[in-house]
Amino acid sequence: MGDTKDFHEVPCTSERAVAKVLARRNGVVAKGAAVDCPLYTDFVLYVSESVPSAAASGDASVSRGYACMRNLEPPHPGDPGMGGGPYTVVGDCVYAAGEDQVKETACDGSGPHAPQYRVVSAVGARSGCPSSTRLYVQLTGRQGPVGCARRV
Known part of the structure; x- marks a missing residue:
């Protein structure tokens, strides 16, 4: 990712809104730790603890944690x-x-790396993958622990 963006809370109907919060989790998150977000989250926004200035709307502090974000468009x-999420x-x-x-990349080849495998199913164990499986991928989220992937 490299570039850092500043995000400010605005109503989703605002012309400045770019994404909506799907879920918000409080607490310190260790670097590289798994997040608990809805499956089709576009990106995770890590939130530093802060106290709004007197000029800011709202009167409460913002605690550390993260927000699961979905682009509005x-x-x-x-x-x-x-290729992300x-x-x-x-x-x-x-x-x-x-x-x-392995790392995720766009299936249409538009990412910086060409796709080599596509995850075609999710199962509870490797033995549940079809015989055409060429790669087993550890999945996260609610689909199951093993992804069965075929060569692209």
Whole structure:
């Protein structure tokens, strides 16, 4: 990701609104720790503890934690095959990113890495994958622990 953006809370109907909060979780989150977001979250916004200035609307402090965000308009990187979001889901594509590691990429080839595999199903254990499976992918979210992937 590299670039840092400032986000400010506004009504979803505001012309300045770019995303909506799907869920908000409070507390300190360890770097690399799993998040608890709805499945098709586009991005996770980590929130630092702050106290609004007197000029800001609202009178309460904002606690640390994270917000699960969904863009108001496309693109939706959290959707299957789009190459982003906090979860790998059925329909997503991945590429080999090192020993025993894969990373998500856009299935249409528009991302920085070409897709090598597509996750075609989710099962409880590797033995539940079809015989055409060429790669087993650890999934997160509610779909099941193992993704069965075929070569693209």
